[in-house]
Amino acid sequence: SYVLTQPPSVSVAPGKTARITCGGNNIGSKSVHWYQQKPGQAPVLVIYYDSDRPSGIPERFSGSNSGNTATLTISRVEAGDEADYYCQVWDSSSDHNYVFGTGTKVTVL
């Protein structure tokens, strides 16, 4: 089955840029979606189709995808961005391959 690997944690100072990677075999050929989850809350979509932002998501959130790595970038990080972030793909080679990454805890210093 398809595996998505994320770093367990990323630490960033306020105002700086956080980059969260999502590694997978030839992930650049797939569409990657990103979710933010704060403690005790449901996940929230922040990026879909690699780089599109849903309405209401700040422009500070952006995404890219190429080769074996997709990246979620959070610019001008704020305290409110502290959360777990998950990448996700649908691996069309199998009907039941809806795959989430291992998750990354973003800590704002």
Next chain:
Amino acid sequence: EVQLVESGGGLVQPGGSLRLSCAASGFTFSSYWMHWVRQAPGKGLVWVSRINSDGSSTSYADSVKGRFTISRDNAKNTLYLQMNSLRAEDTAVYYCARDPSSGWYDYWGQGTLVTVSS
């Protein structure tokens, strides 16, 4: 406003059964595929099951295949997950999520906790 509200979670003994519901509002429920995703305490998100818009096609994770059944009632705008032969490892918060196209999720419910323990 799109709303997904899960219910039906609780404490159940190993081997027992539980039915989860997800009441949808604010959109044309019958037009969307729907999914269940779970999250064990302190762990990551794991896909459980999905159903197409008219209920004619379903899919399951290997870990629940043969024990869980996803269904929907489009007249009642409600998604279900029938869970049988529950195991301790099924303990998790279960979320329903809307799939706008090709396996991603634009709206999630608040989740319902299922605890399997004696």
